[in-house]
Amino acid sequence: MKIFITISRLIVGSLFIVSGLIKCNDTIGFSYKLNDYFAQDVLNLEFLIPYSLLLAVCICVVEIVLGVAVIFGLKSKLSSALILLMMLFFTWLTWYTSSCLVAQDAAGRLGQEFTQNCVTDCGCFGDALKLAPKESFYKDLFLLIFTIPLFFFAFKNKIQKNTKTQDWFYMIASSVLIFGFGVLVIGWWFTLIFSMVLFAVVFLIKNNTKGDWLSLLAAYVICLGFTYYCLENLPLKDFRAYKIGDNFQENMTLPADAQKAVTDYIWTYKLEGKEQTITDRGRGPEKYDEIVGVETIIITEGDEPKIQDFTIESEDEDLTQQFLELEKLVMIVSYSLEKADPDGMKALKLMADEAQEKGYTVIGLTASGEKKKKEVREVYSLDFDFYLCDEKVLKTVVRSNPGVLILEKGTVTQKVHWNDIDDLEF
Structure with a gap:
């Protein structure tokens, strides 16, 4: 013992x-x-x-x-x-x-x-x-x-x-x-x-x-x-799919050898006036008069992309791929502009201006509404647009409100807490 x-x-x-x-x-x-x-x-x-x-x-x-x-x-x-x-x-x-x-x-x-x-x-x-x-x-x-x-x-x-x-x-x-x-x-x-x-x-x-x-x-x-x-600052070790070195597009897709889900289909159908059932992998009964219903049971879970819900959207269209193809992209993330740290928002102005001078496209991502976006741009004199993304996703992207990512064709090259904005290199 x-x-x-x-x-x-x-x-x-x-x-x-x-x-x-x-x-x-x-x-x-x-x-x-x-x-x-x-x-x-x-x-x-x-x-x-x-x-x-x-x-x-x-x-x-x-x-x-x-x-x-x-x-x-x-x-x-x-x-x-x-x-x-x-x-x-x-x-x-x-x-x-x-x-x-x-x-x-x-x-x-x-x-x-x-x-x-x-x-x-x-x-x-x-x-x-x-x-x-x-x-x-x-x-x-x-x-x-x-x-x-x-x-x-x-x-x-x-x-x-x-x-x-x-x-x-x-x-x-x-x-x-x-x-x-x-x-x-x-x-x-x-x-x-x-x-x-x-x-x-x-x-x-x-x-x-x-x-x-x-x-x-x-x-x-x-x-x-x-x-x-x-x-x-930020977590010393980033275990998420948005860490430095990761590529957004690659993490949003599955590799060719990914495990596919295995699902049983339970078909209920009528044939010659009798209700019958069969179980298969999706083809259904060869002969029937009427399909009454079908139930599915997942036998083996399939692989899922590391990134599933990330989007960059305007009021009219999805611009995700367009921005992720850019050579120089600064992505400012604030899951809630209402809760964003005022000191952090003030620090964004000089950083964004410097990045734009050096040929970077600067965008903001938030889950806040249009009224708040407009208000923040005016209050802090920000010369870039905020686009829409899911709040939960943005909380996962960076543990800072606001936080900043630098991307090259979708690959994260730099990522900082707003406290460390001065550490960014353009």
């Missing part, structure tokens, strides 16, 4: 560190996911929406600190209790999410109206690793196998603070696990580097001051500092 508890501490602690770090990297994205859950037609907790970013920061940072506490054996009763509470809540949440999708699918097959909205993924690992709600639920059940014993053993005083020798063992073993998941699976070396720095700081404070709370406070400050940096 002692070996099992050691393994449990390593698995839970390492996974919490990587999961929390991925979300700290993109706290704004995680806050959007919380807003999806807070919506009226999901959990009906709309009063929490104004605090979603604060909640996102707290959850992400605490998740890492709890992972550190488990690794070093610090405040084991409190840390194991908080971890168990988090795991029970997220297990319920992923069960709720997966059950909603099952009910939605069943209602669709029966032709019934389904008024509830379902969240399609829990955001456990942000955009780094997309898990279906059912997969997330099974993942949480798996983790409960380790977190429940940790809780009981901690409250029986069988999980003590590490000795210095034990610290070395746990730090090395945890680093190996973080390398396996954070580097080999997620593909982000920073997870290992950050963890090693975090371990070193906690190790030094813990073994030189004997201050458990001071060690955890240091971990908290480091994680909060990293989170703040990503909020004030």
